[in-house]
Every structure is written in C-alpha cells, then in structure tokens.
Amino acid sequence: MNGFPVLTTILLAPVAAALIMTFIPRNESKLIKCIAAVGTFVSMALSLYVYFSYDTALGGLQFAEKIPWIRDLGVNWFLAVDGISLPMLLLTNLIGFSAVFASWNVDNRPREFFILLCLLITGVMGTFVAHDLFIFLLFYEVVVIPIYILVIIWGSSKRVTKEYAGMKLTIYLLIGSAFLLVGVIAFFVKAAGVLGQPNMSFTALAEAGKQLSAFDQTWLFALMLFGFGSLVSMWPFHSWSPDGYAGAPTAVSMIHAGVLKKIGGYGLVKIALYMLPVGAKFWAPYMAVLGVAGVTYAAFAALAQKDLKYIVGYSSVSHMGYVMLAIGSFSVIGINGAVANMFAHGVMAALFFSTVGFIYEKTHTRWIPDLGGLARQVPRLAVAFMLAALASLGLPGLISFIPEFTIFVASFKVYGGLAVIGIAGIILTALYALRAGANTLFGPPREEYDHLEDIRGPEMVPLVVLGTVLVVGGILPSLLFDMVNSGAATLMTHVESAVKLGGVFK
Amino acid sequence: MIPDLSLIVPELAMAVLGLMVLIFGLIIPRGSRHGLGWFAALALLGVTGLVLAGWNNGGNLYGNLYVVDQFSQFFKITFLLAAFLVVLGSMRYVDRHLGGQSEYYSILIFATLGMMVMSSANDFMTMYLGLELMTISFIILVCFRRLEAKSLESGMKYVLLAGMSSAVLLYGLSLVYGITGTVVISEVGKILAMRAPLPLLMLGVVMLVAGLGFKISAVPFHMWSPDIYEGAPTPITAFLAVGSKAASFAILIRIFVVGMFGISLNWELLLAILAAVTIIVGNLVAIPQTNIKRLLAYSSIAQAGYILVGLVTASQDGVKGVLFYAFLYVFATVGAFTVASHFYNVTGSDEIKDYAGLAQRSPLMAAVMVVAMLSMAGIPPLAGFVGKFYLFMTIVENYLWLAFIGLIMSMVSVYYYLRVALVMYRNDPLDSTPIAVSAPVTVTLVVAMAVTLFLGIYPGPVAEVVNNAAHSFFMH
Numbered sequence: 001m002n003g004f005p006v007l008t009t010i011l012l013a014p015v016a017a018a019l020i021m022t023f024i025p026r027n028e029s030k031l032i033k034c035i036a037a038v039g040t041f042v043s044m045a046l047s048l049y050v051y052f053s054y055d056t057a058l059g060g061l062q063f064a065e066k067i068p069w070i071r072d073l074g075v076n077w078f079l080a081v082d083g084i085s086l087p088m089l090l091l092t093n094l095i096g097f098s099a100v101f102a103s104w105n106v107d108n109r110p111r112e113f114f115i116l117l118c119l120l121i122t123g124v125m126g127t128f129v130a131h132d133l134f135i136f137l138l139f140y141e142v143v144v145i146p147i148y149i150l151v152i153i154w155g156s157s158k159r160v161t162k163e164y165a166g167m168k169l170t171i172y173l174l175i176g177s178a179f180l181l182v183g184v185i186a187f188f189v190k191a192a193g194v195l196g197q198p199n200m201s202f203t204a205l206a207e208a209g210k211q212l213s214a215f216d217q218t219w220l221f222a223l224m225l226f227g228f229g230s231l232v233s234m235w236p237f238h239s240w241s242p243d244g245y246a247g248a249p250t251a252v253s254m255i256h257a258g259v260l261k262k263i264g265g266y267g268l269v270k271i272a273l274y275m276l277p278v279g280a281k282f283w284a285p286y287m288a289v290l291g292v293a294g295v296t297y298a299a300f301a302a303l304a305q306k307d308l309k310y311i312v313g314y315s316s317v318s319h320m321g322y323v324m325l326a327i328g329s330f331s332v333i334g335i336n337g338a339v340a341n342m343f344a345h346g347v348m349a350a351l352f353f354s355t356v357g358f359i360y361e362k363t364h365t366r367w368i369p370d371l372g373g374l375a376r377q378v379p380r381l382a383v384a385f386m387l388a389a390l391a392s393l394g395l396p397g398l399i400s401f402i403p404e405f406t407i408f409v410a411s412f413k414v415y416g417g418l419a420v421i422g423i424a425g426i427i428l429t430a431l432y433a434l435r436a437g438a439n440t441l442f443g444p445p446r447e448e449y450d451h452l453e454d455i456r457g458p459e460m461v462p463l464v465v466l467g468t469v470l471v472v473g474g475i476l477p478s479l480l481f482d483m484v485n486s487g488a489a490t491l492m493t494h495v496e497s498a499v500k501l502g503g504v505f506k
Numbered sequence: 507m508i509p510d511l512s513l514i515v516p517e518l519a520m521a522v523l524g525l526m527v528l529i530f531g532l533i534i535p536r537g538s539r540h541g542l543g544w545f546a547a548l549a550l551l552g553v554t555g556l557v558l559a560g561w562n563n564g565g566n567l568y569g570n571l572y573v574v575d576q577f578s579q580f581f582k583i584t585f586l587l588a589a590f591l592v593v594l595g596s597m598r599y600v601d602r603h604l605g606g607q608s609e610y611y612s613i614l615i616f617a618t619l620g621m622m623v624m625s626s627a628n629d630f631m632t633m634y635l636g637l638e639l640m641t642i643s644f645i646i647l648v649c650f651r652r653l654e655a656k657s658l659e660s661g662m663k664y665v666l667l668a669g670m671s672s673a674v675l676l677y678g679l680s681l682v683y684g685i686t687g688t689v690v691i692s693e694v695g696k697i698l699a700m701r702a703p704l705p706l707l708m709l710g711v712v713m714l715v716a717g718l719g720f721k722i723s724a725v726p727f728h729m730w731s732p733d734i735y736e737g738a739p740t741p742i743t744a745f746l747a748v749g750s751k752a753a754s755f756a757i758l759i760r761i762f763v764v765g766m767f768g769i770s771l772n773w774e775l776l777l778a779i780l781a782a783v784t785i786i787v788g789n790l791v792a793i794p795q796t797n798i799k800r801l802l803a804y805s806s807i808a809q810a811g812y813i814l815v816g817l818v819t820a821s822q823d824g825v826k827g828v829l830f831y832a833f834l835y836v837f838a839t840v841g842a843f844t845v846a847s848h849f850y851n852v853t854g855s856d857e858i859k860d861y862a863g864l865a866q867r868s869p870l871m872a873a874v875m876v877v878a879m880l881s882m883a884g885i886p887p888l889a890g891f892v893g894k895f896y897l898f899m900t901i902v903e904n905y906l907w908l909a910f911i912g913l914i915m916s917m918v919s920v921y922y923y924l925r926v927a928l929v930m931y932r933n934d935p936l937d938s939t940p941i942a943v944s945a946p947v948t949v950t951l952v953v954a955m956a957v958t959l960f961l962g963i964y965p966g967p968v969a970e971v972v973n974n975a976a977h978s979f980f981m982h
Contacts, residue, residue: 040967072973138886148924152932174917182909186902
C-alpha cells in the first residue's frame with residue numbers, strides 16, 4: 001500500500017458517509033445507521049491496519065502524506081502518525097464505531113444525528129493525525145458545533161437542562177481555545193522569526209521553539225496549558241465536564257469523555273511540551289499539583305453523586321488528573337503512562353457511558369436509589385458495567401492497571417508525597433465504582449424492571465469491541481506500551497536535550 | 507492628449523450598464539420585468555470578467571489621480587461579486603415588496619460604480635466623488651419601500667448622519683490639504699514623511715478617523731447602523747453592510763497607509779483602541795438582540811473592528827489580512843442576510859423566535875445561516891478562522907492585548923450566534939410548511955456557503971492573490 005493516502009482515507013471515510021446520508025430520505029433510519037456504521041468501520045479497520053503495520057523498531061513519523069496547502073503561512077496538508085498519536089487514532093475509531101451502535105435506538109431525526117456524529121468523529125481524528133499546527137487547529141475547533149447541536153437536540157435534562165449543558169461545554173472549550181489561539185499565533189510569529197520563514201509543521205516548530213528565550217517559552221506554555229488544560233478538564237477548569245456529560249446523548253458522552261478531552265492531553269504532550277520544553281519544565285510542578293488536586297477533588301465529588309452519569313463524569317475528571325500528574329513528572333516513563341492512561345481511560349469511559357446510556361434507555365432513570373438488582377434482569381449489560389467499573393479502579397488484568405502503575409512509578413520518583421496522595425485516590429475510586437455497581441446491579445431485583453430486555457444484536461457491539469480491548473490490553477500490555485514508548489522516547493530525547501540548552505537568554 | 511481609457515473599461519461598462527437598465531425599465535411594461543434582475547446579475551458577472559481580464563494591466567490616469575493596481579482591482583472584484591449576489595438574492599423581494607421597480611437595479615449598479623471609483627481614487631476629490639455617488643445611491647435604496655414608515659425613517663436618518671459624517675470627513679481632508687498643499691494621496695504621503703507632525707495635522711487625522719469611522723460603523727460612530735439596517739430593505743442592508751463598508755476600508759487604507767505612512771506612530775494606537783472598542787461593544791450589544799437584522803447589524807459592527815486590526819500595523823501583512831477578510835466577509839454576510847430576506851418574504855417576520863424549526867422547514871437556509879455566522883465568529887474550518895489568523899498574526903508582536911481582546915470576544919460572539927442555531931435546530935416549528943427556496947436565492951446561498959467553506963479549508967490560492975495585491979499596493 002505504498003503511496004496510498006491511508007490516513008486521508010481514514011479521515012474522510014466518515015465524511016463520505018455523512019455526505020451519502022444527506023441524500024437518503026429522512027425516514028429510512030435503518031439505512032442511515034448502516035451507512036454510518038460502514039463509514040466508521042472503514043476508518044476503524046484501516047486504523048487497525050496502520051496500528052499493526054507501524055514499525056515500532058523504526059519509530060518516528062510513518063504513513064506521512066504531505067501536500068503544500070497555504071504557502072504564505074508555511075502550511076502543509078501534513079498527516080503522519082507516531083507512537084503517541086497512533087494509539088489515540090485507534091482509540092477514536094474504536095469508540096466512534098461503538099458510538100454508532102450505542103445510538104442504534106435514536107429515532108428522533110436520525111439523519112441529522114448520524115451526520116453530525118460522523119463529522120464529530122472526523123474532527124477528533126483530524127487532530128491526532130495532523131502533523132501541522134494549522135491543520136491541527138482546523139480540526140481542534142471543528143468539533144464544537146456538532147457537539148453543541150447534538151447536545152441541545154438529543155441530550156437529556158435532569159439536574160441541568162440540556163441547553164445549559166451544551167452551552168457550558170461550548171463556552172468552556174471556546175474560551176480555552178481563545179487563549180490557546182493567542183499562544184499559537186504568537187508562537188508561530190516568533191518561530192517564523194527564528195526559522196527565517198513561516199513553517200507550521202510540528203517538527204520545524206519544535207526546532208524553533210527550543211531556541212526561544214526561557215521567558216517566551218514560559219508564557220507561551222502558560223497560554224497553551226490553559227487552553228489544553230481546560231479541554232482535558234484539569235482542575236479547577238473541569239466543571240463543564242460532569243454537567244456536560246450528564247446533558248449529552250450517550251454517543252456524545254462516549255466520544256467526549258473517551259477521546260475528545262484526550263485532545264487536551266495529547267496537545268499538552270505533542271505540542272506544548274514538545275515545542276516549548278523550557279516552559280514545560282517551569283510549569284511541570286504546577287501541573288502535577290493541579291493533577292493531584294483534580295484526582296482527589298473529583299473522586300470525593302464522585303462519592304457524593306447519586307446520578308450514574310455524574311459518577312462517570314467526575315471519575316473521568318479524576319482520571320485525567322493522573323494524566324496531568326504524569327506529564328508533570330517530566331520523564332519518558334511519565335509520558336508513557338500519560339498516553340497509555342489516556343488510551344485506557346478512553347476505552348473504559350466509553351464503555352461506561354454506553355452501559356449507563358443503555359440502563360437509562362431501558363429504565364428511564366439514572367438515579368441510583370431507584371435502581372437495583374439489574375444483574376438478574378439484564379446480565380449482559382451488567383457484565384459490561386462491571387468490566388468498566390473494575391477497569392476504572394485499575395484492577396490488574398484489565399487495561400488500566402499498568403498505565404496507572406507506570407504513572408505512580410514515574411511521579412513517585414519526582415514528587416514523593418504528592419504522588420502518594422494521588423495513589424490514595426485509587427481507594428476512593430474503588431469505593432465509588434464498586435458502590436455504584438453494587439447499588440445498581442446487585443441486591444434484590446425490582447419488579448418494575450422484570451420486563452426489561454437485555455441488550456442484544458447491534459446493542460452488543462460496544463460491549464464486544466470495547467470489552468475486548470479492555471481485556472486484551474490488560475493481558476498483552478506490550479501491544480500498547482511498545483507503541484507508546486517508541487513515540488515518548490523520541491519526544492523526550494528532544495525535550496531533554498532542549499532543556500539542557502535551557503532556552504536562549506536574551 | 508487622450509488618456510488611456512483601457513484601464514477604466516470596467517467603470518465605463520458599469521456606467522453604461524446602469525443607464526441601460528434604467529432605459530430598459532422604461533421601455534418594458536411593468537409586469538414583464540422579471541428578467542431584468544437576471545440581466546443585471548449576469549452583466550455584473552461580465553464586468554467582473556472585465557476586471558479579471560485587466561488584472562495584470564495596472565497604471566494611473568489623469569496625472570496620478572486615478573490608480574488601477576491589483577489592490578483596487580481586488581476590491582472591485584469584491585464589490586462586483588457582492589452586487590451580483592445581492593441582485594440574485596433580491597429578485598423575489600423586488601417583485602413582492604418593491605413593486606418590481608427597475609430603478610432598484612440601476613441605482614444598485616451606480617452604488618457599485620461609486621465603490622469602484624473609491625477603491626481606485628488616489629486623490630481626495632475623486633475619492634469624495636465616488637463616496638458621494640455611493641452614499642446618495644444608498645440613501646435612495648434605503649428608503650425604497652416608500653410606503654413603509656420604517657424604511658422612510660431610516661432613509662431620513664441616513665441622509666442626516668451621512669451628510670454630517672461627510673462634512674466631518676471633508677473638514678479633515680481640507681485640513682490635510684491646508685498643511686500639505688496637495689490633494690493627491692501619494693503626494694501627501696511624500697510630504698508628510700519629511701515633516702514633523704503639527705497639532706493641526708493631528709486634528710485633521712482625528713477628523714478623518716471620525717468621518718471614515720462612521721462609514722465603517724466603528725464604535726463610537728456606529729449609532730446609525732442598527733436602526734438603518736433594520737429599516738432598510740433586507741437585500742440593501744446586506745449590500746450596505748458589505749459594499750459600503752469594504753469600499754470605506756479601501757479609502758481608509760489608502761489615506762492612512764499611503765498618505766499618513768510617515769506619521770504612522772501617531773495613529774496606530776488610535777486605531778488599535780478604536781478596533782478594540784468596536785469589537786467589544788459590537789459583540790456585547792449583539793447578545794440581547796431579538797431581531798435578526800439588528801443582531802447582524804451589531805455583529806457587522808464587530809466585524810469592522812476585526813478588519814481594523816489589520817490596519818493597526820500599517821504593514822503589507824496587515825493589508826493582506828484586510829483584503830482577505832473583506833473578501834470572505836462579503837460571502838458570509840450576504841449569505842446570512844439573504845436567508846433573513848428570504849425568510850421575511852415568506853413569513854413577514856424578522857424576529858429570531860420565528861426562526862424556530864427552520865432546520866426542518868428549509869435545511870439549506872438553516873445551514874447557510876449557521877455557516878455564515880460561525881465564519882464571522884472565526885470557527886474553523888470556515889473562512890473566518892483563516893481571516894482572523896492573518897489579521898491577528900500582524901499584531902501579536904506589538905499589540906498582544908488587542909489579540910487577546912479580539913480572540914476572546916470572538917468566542918463570546920459564538921454565544922449569540924449559537925442562540926440563533928439553537929432556535930433553528932432544536933425548537934419545533936410553529937408552522938411546519940416547508941419553505942421553498944427559489945432558484946436565484948438558492949444560487950446565492952450555495953455560492954455563499956461553498957466559498958465560505960472552501961476559503962476556510964483551502965485558502966491558499968486566494969491568499970496568494972491578496973498577497974500580490976497587497977504587494978502591489980506598497981510598490982508605489
């Protein structure tokens with residue numbers, strides 16, 4: 001497949017599906033769903049192919065495609081993957097494909113729903129395959145509008161109205177990205193000054209970035225930290241996350257918690273840290289502190305929730321705290337842990353949200369006191385729920401154990417006591433995850449739920465796809481870690497050499 | 507000696523076209539004039555072709571009073587395309603609400619001619635001539651619905667306020683003339699570059715900023731625009747927001763970047779503050795609006811603030827940003843106003859709450875409205891994002907605070923744009939009959955949306971053209 005633009009194909013398959021859907025009569029919902037499934041399946045199959053044919057021994061950028069795009073800004077249509085972006089790409093497609101099936105029962109205006117969903121998936125994928133900062137930004141904000149419309153039409157109003165949730169998600173993301181944009185534009189102009197010509201490719205910007213003065217790197221990094229940090233729900237900019245997920249329809253919660261917020265973590269590693277190493281070094285301790293604060297704060301908040309979606313929402317904030325802690329540890333092992341944990345949490349959160357979505361769809365409630373004993377009535381759903389809950393607390397044998405362990409190893413070496421507080425968060429996680437499982441699934445079955453049908457047919461797809469990844473990733477962690485390590489090692493070599501240089505003092 | 511008229515073929519063609527449409531209107535009996543709109547639209551496209559044909563054919567006329575360079579030609583293309591889209595979008599409106607009067611097209615063509623003259627004028631008199639041709643045409647167009655009180659009221663307001671602003675502008679010009687002794691802008695530039703600025707000159711500069719600030723509706727000279735935008739026939743509002751504003755920017759650039767280049771340190775901060783205030787006020791006041799035309803009026807005030815950002819550094823990159831943004835702004839604005847105008851034709855309402863369920867009644871109209879608005883907000887992959895990138899790139903070195911204000915406020919603007927999207931997409935329609943979109947309106951909407959998307963995803967070719975145009979501007 002030499003020369004075949006496989007990344008562009010992955011990117012455009014859902015767009016093609018969306019285009020085809022616009023021509024299908026709006027009431028043929030089964031056909032629309034099938035087309036969405038095919039579009040996302042093509043992307044998933046191709047990204048699996050790319051994942052397994054990526055040469056980790058060789059490392060670096062592979063499957064690169066480069067077409068000149070905007071000459072006077074030095075922008076190229078430059079798509080490529082490395083060990084950090086490839087797991088994220090795969091994650092997006094696994095979740096995207098599952099999300100289509102998790103929405104199999106959407107019957108209110110299905111055509112618009114699946115068109116927007118496909119565009120959303122494309123937007124997320126685009127950020128992970130772009131190797132050009134401008135192209136990255138194009139995709140970075142593309143997702144905002146589909147999400148807003150998906151939430152306000154198909155969302156649910158429980159504790160907060162869906163209009164409120166949608167607007168909160170949007171405004172947080174946009175204000176964050178306004179600061180990010182200022183940072184990126186200022187950085188780009190400075191980098192063009194260093195390079196002598198405008199260039200937007202990650203590699204060139206990283207070369208230019210390390211030659212900036214320590215002062216410049218520090219304030220530019222701060223802007224990016226705010227932008228990416230609010231997307232990754234870094235404490236104290238996390239409050240959009242539980243409300244937003246609670247208001248969003250299942251598929252949006254899956255994609256948002258599963259991959260979209262990972263764009264924040266990915267951007268911090270692949271853009272902010274990579275391009276502004278001295279700035280990153282300065283802010284690393286602050287990131288670690290905010291990370292631990294997020295872990296504990298959100299875990300306590302999750303303990304107090306009675307709405308299933310809020311529990312998963314706060315748990316995702318808590319897990320992203322580990323990612324911040326890991327990035328703050330500023331080492332290869334830490335970055336390994338951060339990226340792997342984003343992958344692991346993505347799979348788990350998506351599975352969690354899809355099961356919660358099915359429970360809500362069937363019982364019409366997410367309120368834990370109203371639930372109980374569902375394991376008898378809907379055993380398959382219960383299996384999915386428990387898998388996600390156990391992965392969430394980092395049970396060995398499931399995918400998230402090793403990433404979390406790695407993070408603790410890396411952060412303990414640097415921060416000691418702080419890391420211990422972070423590790424203690426696991427206990428709280430176990431408490432709320434197991435309690436939610438116990439109160440929802442076990443105990444005496446309730447009569448009013450006797451008529452429930454267990455998930456079957458297309459509804460099984462999220463469980464099968466994501467559950468398989470959870471288990472396989474736990475048993476064969478090298479599948480994930482070899483890949484991540486090949487990317488993180490290259491990145492940190494660059495960063496450490498740049499930090500030694502210490503920025504240019506002017 | 508007869509001057510080389512080949513340079514002004516497009517202008518001559520426009521004058522002929524305007525008269526021709528007027529005469530056709532007299533000959534053709536009322537009731538069978540529906541084709542006149544098509545004729546005017548296609549002829550405007552033809553004139554655009556003439557400008558394109560003379561793209562590399564620059565020079566000056568009448569002893570440097572009239573300059574034809576790529577900068578002015580780019581603006582001419584922008585005006586002509588805007589006029590083309592407005593004419594297409596207004597045919598039905600003319601038939602229904604203006605009694606099929608053919609003078610409408612003719613005056614619209616003369617207004618466009620005025621803009622073309624403005625973009626090429628290299629001396630104060632010629633410039634003023636073009637400006638008045640445009641303004642007087644617009645006064646007639648604004649009160650074209652002569653049986654409607656609202657339309658007449660806004661026409662009256664426009665007469666008074668435009669007259670006043672012209673007076674201020676003229677006074678500023680006369681001060682500058684008094685100091686430099688010439689009305690040719692490039693000569694003014696040469697003289698001012700060699701001289702220390704006098705307080706009197708500063709007074710002149712302030713007058714110029716005020717007079718032109720009125721034309722581009724920069725805060726605090728914006729008061730007229732929401733009222734007049736609301737009262738004028740909607741297609742005219744679109745043309746006023748696009749054409750009049752872009753043409754005023756053309757002369758603003760020529761006066762300041764060419765004429766006042768030598769004293770740029772004295773006005774850069776003034777323009778930066780003007781831009782910041784315009785962006786902030788325009789966006790904040792747009793939030794509580796309930797009428798779509800007023801909302802778009804305030805948002806177009808904010809847009810003027812963004813375009814001003816490109817002028818702040820008086821650099822080639824800045825001019826490039828202005829050209830690019832003005833071009834994309836045409837398509838976004840015309841798209842949004844055409845939806846509003848067509849919606850009014852069908853339902854007779856301009857209230858945002860009546861847009862409920864538009865996504866189900868006419869998916870195309872709702873999509874164009876959202877795309878146009880989000881492009882103005884600068885959300886990728888739409889053209890506005892690239893435009894803002896070009897504009898803000900020029901100021902991050904020296905005016906970082908302005909970049910913060912601009913980008914944060916553009917995210918604030920998403921809030922009120924999305925409220926319109928909310929009404930159109932979430933709410934169920936009160937009256938669920940589909941809205942039929944006629945062929946010319948469809949063309950306008952599709953072109954507006956396609957260009958906005960295309961410029962956002964692949965701005966390369968247009969960026970190169972504006973780059974050359976901005977370069978040509980700095981050649982002399």
